[in-house]
Amino acid sequence: MSMRNILVAASLATAAAASVQAQTTVPNGPYGDNDSIASLRTYEQLMAALKSSTHTSRGAMSYGVLPWKSNGGREIPYVVVGNGPTAALIVAQQHGDEMETSDSAVNLARTLANSSAASTAIRNALTVVIVPRVNVDGFDGRKADGTLITDAQGRVPPWRQNYDLTFSAPGRVPAFYQRGRGYDINRYHAFRPLCPLDNPNYPDITVGVTSCETLGVDSTQPYTLADLAKGNPVPEAKNVRWLADKYKPAVTLDLHHQGTRVNDGNMVTASTLWPTADETAQRLLAVDPDAVTRFKQGQSMAKRVVVVIAQTLARYPYADLSLYPGGTEPGISRNAYGLLGSGSVLLELRGGIGTKSGGYIQKIGYHAAQAVLHELARDASLSGFDPNQAEVLVLPANGRGPTPGQGESEPIADGSVSNGDADDAEGHHFGN
């Protein structure tokens, strides 16, 4: 049974109890053991932690909310640390059931705001923008009465997708959407510079990449498949793109976590990958003469970042870094922000959620991100790190390289597919 299925089973088992209890604890776990739950913050705890850290930072950190609320009606917070000329964007927990990454991001923000010489140097050189929980509904979304949201089948979060029940009935659904639940946020990042509200999967992700939808879709109101032609229906993805446009990050780090691989209880592995949307960049030349040049710059920078991560994690015996077998879908944030010219890197952390490995997972994310920022503050071009070393230092686990990325399920037409994603078929997209 995968971690997801364990969580779903646990969620189902406790759903009845949860619905009658005042829900004052973290969403219905369990997460392996109780000791690790304290740091898995509820939405309210996350907001309070960020505001508290901002308050005690004496101006080193600022707190903001993103332009689009979640469909559950929640504000999505971010923090900015430092005011240097080079920006770095760190996003975590696009997938609601990948909770550990959020803690890494919060702890990193706190450290960057402290009075140490290292943090001060980073703040002077960099503007670090952190979204610790992109998918606030998919972790512990709640209805107005305080009970957890449910999908069309009665399941409760945490789950992978955002929360959008628009397409619950039989029939076609949007690409990368789970019927009666919501979208995979990490397939909906718009990748054309002049088209921030673009639907990256309309009309499809092969020949259709040059389309530019400009209106977006208000997913808090009723809408139909036909509206997918207007633009992006995923508020969380639009938020991250908004930050990318505002800050123009030299580096974008996207933190994920998958709980299905743990070796003898404490060995935790990490995977990383740079942008691989080379084909999309080529196709964009028809409408964007700089597309390939921009993408190659982003990809090269991303490989430098990967070298930093590899050299850093080599110092930790519990971290075993491999190349992530991710696909070429352009709406994946790793690819989308790479197409926009950022050094855009996926860091996928793997291990169980018990105290020991859970702590390691948080530390890997924290140390890797911290090292990248430290080096970026010293040299905004990371010129001391050879991008060609990325493929030398980081090898595919089991010899399996990045996937060709044919989409990951069904053919997309007019932004929709006949069946859509499902929990029991999620092995094909790993945790990316």
Ligand SMILES: [Zn+2]
């Ligand atoms: Zn993920």
